[in-house]
Amino acid sequence: MPNLAPEGELQLVPIGDFTTEAGATIQDAHIAYQRWGQFRGDPKGDNNILVVEHALTGDSNAAEWWSGAIGPGKALDTDTWCVICTNVIGSCYGSTGPASTHPDGAAWGSRFPALSVRDQVRAERTLFTQLGIHRVHAIMGGSMGGARTLEWTLLYPESVGYACVMAVSARASAWQIGIQEAQIYAIVRDPNWHGGDYYSTGTSPDEGLAAARRIAHLTYRGELEIDERFGTSAQEGENPLGPYREHDQRFAVQSYLDYQGQKLVKRFDAGAYVTLTEAMNRHDIGRGRGGLNKALHSSTVPTMIVGVDTDILYPYHQQEHMSRNLGNLLGMHKLSSPVGHDAFLVEARQMDNILRNFIALTSA
Amino acid sequence: MPNLAPEGELQLVPIGDFTTEAGATIQDAHIAYQRWGQFRGDPKGDNNILVVEHALTGDSNAAEWWSGAIGPGKALDTDTWCVICTNVIGSCYGSTGPASTHPDGAAWGSRFPALSVRDQVRAERTLFTQLGIHRVHAIMGGSMGGARTLEWTLLYPESVGYACVMAVSARASAWQIGIQEAQIYAIVRDPNWHGGDYYSTGTSPDEGLAAARRIAHLTYRGELEIDERFGTSAQEGENPLGPYREHDQRFAVQSYLDYQGQKLVKRFDAGAYVTLTEAMNRHDIGRGRGGLNKALHSSTVPTMIVGVDTDILYPYHQQEHMSRNLGNLLGMHKLSSPVGHDAFLVEARQMDNILRNFIALTSA
Numbered sequence: 001m002p003n004l005a006p007e008g009e010l011q012l013v014p015i016g017d018f019t020t021e022a023g024a025t026i027q028d029a030h031i032a033y034q035r036w037g038q039f040r041g042d043p044k045g046d047n048n049i050l051v052v053e054h055a056l057t058g059d060s061n062a063a064e065w066w067s068g069a070i071g072p073g074k075a076l077d078t079d080t081w082c083v084i085c086t087n088v089i090g091s092c093y094g095s096t097g098p099a100s101t102h103p104d105g106a107a108w109g110s111r112f113p114a115l116s117v118r119d120q121v122r123a124e125r126t127l128f129t130q131l132g133i134h135r136v137h138a139i140m141g142g143s144m145g146g147a148r149t150l151e152w153t154l155l156y157p158e159s160v161g162y163a164c165v166m167a168v169s170a171r172a173s174a175w176q177i178g179i180q181e182a183q184i185y186a187i188v189r190d191p192n193w194h195g196g197d198y199y200s201t202g203t204s205p206d207e208g209l210a211a212a213r214r215i216a217h218l219t220y221r222g223e224l225e226i227d228e229r230f231g232t233s234a235q236e237g238e239n240p241l242g243p244y245r246e247h248d249q250r251f252a253v254q255s256y257l258d259y260q261g262q263k264l265v266k267r268f269d270a271g272a273y274v275t276l277t278e279a280m281n282r283h284d285i286g287r288g289r290g291g292l293n294k295a296l297h298s299s300t301v302p303t304m305i306v307g308v309d310t311d312i313l314y315p316y317h318q319q320e321h322m323s324r325n326l327g328n329l330l331g332m333h334k335l336s337s338p339v340g341h342d343a344f345l346v347e348a349r350q351m352d353n354i355l356r357n358f359i360a361l362t363s364a
Numbered sequence: 365m366p367n368l369a370p371e372g373e374l375q376l377v378p379i380g381d382f383t384t385e386a387g388a389t390i391q392d393a394h395i396a397y398q399r400w401g402q403f404r405g406d407p408k409g410d411n412n413i414l415v416v417e418h419a420l421t422g423d424s425n426a427a428e429w430w431s432g433a434i435g436p437g438k439a440l441d442t443d444t445w446c447v448i449c450t451n452v453i454g455s456c457y458g459s460t461g462p463a464s465t466h467p468d469g470a471a472w473g474s475r476f477p478a479l480s481v482r483d484q485v486r487a488e489r490t491l492f493t494q495l496g497i498h499r500v501h502a503i504m505g506g507s508m509g510g511a512r513t514l515e516w517t518l519l520y521p522e523s524v525g526y527a528c529v530m531a532v533s534a535r536a537s538a539w540q541i542g543i544q545e546a547q548i549y550a551i552v553r554d555p556n557w558h559g560g561d562y563y564s565t566g567t568s569p570d571e572g573l574a575a576a577r578r579i580a581h582l583t584y585r586g587e588l589e590i591d592e593r594f595g596t597s598a599q600e601g602e603n604p605l606g607p608y609r610e611h612d613q614r615f616a617v618q619s620y621l622d623y624q625g626q627k628l629v630k631r632f633d634a635g636a637y638v639t640l641t642e643a644m645n646r647h648d649i650g651r652g653r654g655g656l657n658k659a660l661h662s663s664t665v666p667t668m669i670v671g672v673d674t675d676i677l678y679p680y681h682q683q684e685h686m687s688r689n690l691g692n693l694l695g696m697h698k699l700s701s702p703v704g705h706d707a708f709l710v711e712a713r714q715m716d717n718i719l720r721n722f723i724a725l726t727s728a
Binding site for chain 2: 020024113114116171172173174175176177178179185186188207217218221223224226227229230231232240241243244245247251252253254257274275278281284312315
């Protein structure tokens with residue numbers, strides 16, 4: 001039996017030196033994870049593990065950020081299933097990332113290498129091996145979590161029973177690279193960035209990170225939803241229609257985006273944001289596998305694809321493309337929502353149906 | 365007979381002191397314009413003037429930037445019609461803007477007031493009055509040019525025979541304000557911005573303007589088109605998949621966007637960019653007119669609406685909304701194109717059909 005972390009408790013596991021796809025090494029890397037529900041079954045064969053992969057700025061506390069889906073009696077029923085969520089390498093919630101301490105005692109900063117989604121999955125796989133787990137029942141995730149899920153099915157098909165890939169594509173599109181690069185640029189142009197080595201300066205590129213998040217948020221949320229909420233309303237007490245442009249006289253949507261930016265600055269590291277955003281630029285399951293469709297076709301893991309009709313970051317045609325080409329398609333679901341990309345986190349009722357359907361199909 | 369500029373020649377016309385909707389005054393303002401084709405008819409009644417309104421960073425040289433549409437034998441046939449295009453106030457192509465010389469001899473800079481789309485139209489109307497023209501056969505334009513066209517029909521319905529409003533909405537959406545504000549922010553955070561008063565410093569916020577343009581370009585072009593062209597290809601001779609993130613090791617799409625940014629820096633002023641972008645934030649035909657639908661319904665000028673099926677900046681449902689509510693709808697056209705917003709400039713064949721249809725309907 002694998003010796004797993006106590007229910008819900010954050011545990012850090014050393015995975016040793018980790019060398020990336022591009023050949024850089026992170027010495028003495030750690031992966032953080034959390035678990036809910038009792039493990040049952042064979043750690044090398046059939047068991048009840050469901051792996052949940054978080055999105056870009058997520059953490060391993062899936063029972064909190066996906067509370068509608070995980071828990072007793074919920075779609076991912078912790079009375080039946082053992083749910084595990086790891087913090088991705090490169091992040092700042094326990095796993096080793098740019099803000100972590102290098103073996104020399106200072107922060108990794110600019111010495112932290114670039115990561116690919118495959119690196120993220122390889123590091124996670126190493127964690128599972130450390131835990132004595134060689135196969136899981138199913139893996140699922142949305143956005144960056146969906147990219148990781150898809151790479152799992154291609155890197156380690158023998159280790160994954162089923163997969164559910166949500167709100168993502170088989171590779172970065174040029175548009176995604178462009179808008180993600182705009183976010184990276186906002187951060188690295190912040191004078192407090194210091195080439196990524198700001199950790200000992202007593203400051204951090206908060207303005208840049210907030211600017212990046214404001215741009216990102218506009219790709220996470222559908223324009224219909226944002227417009228329904230804010231339209232051209234002025235922020236209360238402010239006048240964005242004055243005789244001169246003034247930065248503190250805002251439309252309501254500006255105040256909302258400022259708030260989203262500030263909220264992220266309080267909880268996330270700019271270096272991790274750059275590292276993980278760049279990993280999404282490198283997302284391409286076709287690389288070294290004879291191209292996109294050949295890679296999709298080679299997939300043997302039964303995989304469900306989920307998309308959102310109003311997603312502008314990962315438009316629905318990208319999920320349709322995956323569904324048409326996947327070697328072993330388990331099913332396809334479309335979330336219908338004005339919310340856009342974030343619908344997989346927000347549309348609890350529809351997601352509940354989809355996840356119950358997914359779990360039922362994997363248990364048939 | 366109005367005394368118009370020689371064929372194709374840029375002419376600057378003083379329009380005196382101009383006071384904005386919000387109450388600031390631009391002393392000794394000028395409007396630049398160009399003309400093609402002979403004027404015929406009554407400057408106060410029926411005549412052959414077609415006014416073409418340019419988009420955000422456009423100029424009055426419509427015969428160049430819309431060469432597929434304007435000229436002898438073309439949809440806007442200069443053998444028949446007298447085509448006039450003005451440079452919008454706040455721009456940097458002849459009309460008074462932030463880079464222009466203030467009466468005190470220095471640049472306007474931060475003293476240049478905020479503009480609304482109504483201000484732009486009021487200034488243009490003043491020019492026409494100066495030229496002795498009190499009515500035009502038709503006005504047309506896309507994007508910011510479409511916003512101006514729509515405001516013409518509501519501010520001066522007695523002066524406009526017909527209108528063609530392309531790739532725009534009846535007001536800014538919250539999403540548009542958000543993404544436009546991200547562009548403004550990129551500029552005003554550039555250390556060379558100097559609060560808008562950089563004109564005497566010998567530098568200019570080129571980095572910020574380029575960053576703004578890169579973001580903007582991703583809203584002007586459909587993700588399908590950009591992805592078809594670039595996908596995840598590396599820029600020739602560069603490796604974006606190296607062991608560390610390096611800004612000069614780019615994907616092809618980054619190089620393309622860098623080029624778009626640099627191209628704009630060479631031809632456009634950052635202050636004008638901020639002024640005109642902010643004017644689009646203020647675009648709202650419902651303001652002071654009992655709301656959006658009441659304003660649309662009050663319109664008496666026969667107006668054609670044109671949209672693009674893949675436009676993410678002004679999604680097609682915004683044009684559908686206008687067409688459903690306009691008081692005097694002349695017709696509705698949808699451009700089908702992977703190009704997105706810019707299709708009204710790029711899809712020459714479809715635009716030719718649409719413009720010929722528009723002109724025919726106005727001549728019936």
